[in-house]
Amino acid sequence: MxxxxxxxxxxxxxxxxxxxxxxxxxxxxxxxxxxxxxxxxxxxxxxxxxxxxxxSRHGLMRALMQERAQDLQTAITGGPPPLGEGAPPRARLLAFLGAMVELVARNKGLLAALGPAPVATAPEQEPREEHPVYRAWHGHLSRLIHQQRPDLDDDMLAHVLLATVHSEPILNALEHGAADRLERTLRDLVSGLMPEG
Missing domain, CATH: 1.10.10 (Arc Repressor Mutant, subunit A)
Structure with missing residues (x-):
């Protein structure tokens, strides 16, 4: 070498x-x-x-969060269904939301170091929606929503779904073990908009 x-x-x-x-x-x-x-x-x-x-410590915490988010991105792009290719859009959407909630819930301490948003950057840097992780997650959600329900505003709905893990009350609830409640609520929301069958 x-x-x-x-x-x-x-x-x-x-x-x-x-x-x-x-x-x-x-x-x-x-x-x-x-x-x-x-x-x-x-x-x-x-x-x-x-x-x-x-x-800095913030840079270290941010890099760790990005690495954890990258693991989810890898599962989306190359992993088995339902997160990866091969499942219907609705199933993939529900699987992604479940994985996203798990990622956020598992990393509450890390998120506390980064502020209220798991994919946020320092205030002087780009807005949250310009962050590569946010853009990747938003794009994935938008595509799945459009495939299942092209009549919906997939861009706005993807922002609404992602906003759940940027909300201080929801992050506080996750601190108290509410991950299952959040996942159930997101499933109910998606199921109402995209009924099975």
Whole structure:
């Protein structure tokens, strides 16, 4: 292995170790209680490496959330049905909403570090709807809605569905274990608009 290849491999390994260490710390501590020094120690790297890779604690939390969101995107584009191709649009839509609620509910501590929106950026950066994760999720929902009900305003309905996980009252409810209630409510909403059969 050449020196540049070894350095790239080290960088990939360090990034994975830092994100894994952050996940483990978030399982036991509120994000505000986690310092970059703790992350570095848990990952077995220098503090400078963490700052170099992610810039700040917010940058680290944002990268971790994006990686988790990317796992869902991979399931949509290449995974088995119903999340992936091969299922009817309604089934895929319901599967996506369930996976989205699970992702948000599982990462409440991480979301607290990022503010009220799971795919938001810092205020000085682009609006939420311009964020790549939001755009991907919105596009996916819009396409599925259009395939099932071309008479509906798929663009606006996709925004409405995504807004549920950007709502402070709903995030507060998720903090108190309401993930099943939220998923049931979204299923009821979609089922009313898109009856089976």
């Amino acid at each position: 050449t020196e540049p290849e070894r350095l790239r491999a080290d960088a990939v390994r360090n990034r994975a170790a830092i994100l894994r260490a952050t996940e483990e710390l978030l399982a036991h501590h509120h994000p505000q209680q986690i310092s970059m020094e703790q992350v570095a120690a848990a990952a077995g790297v220098g503090k400078g490496t963490v700052f170099h890779r992610f810039g």
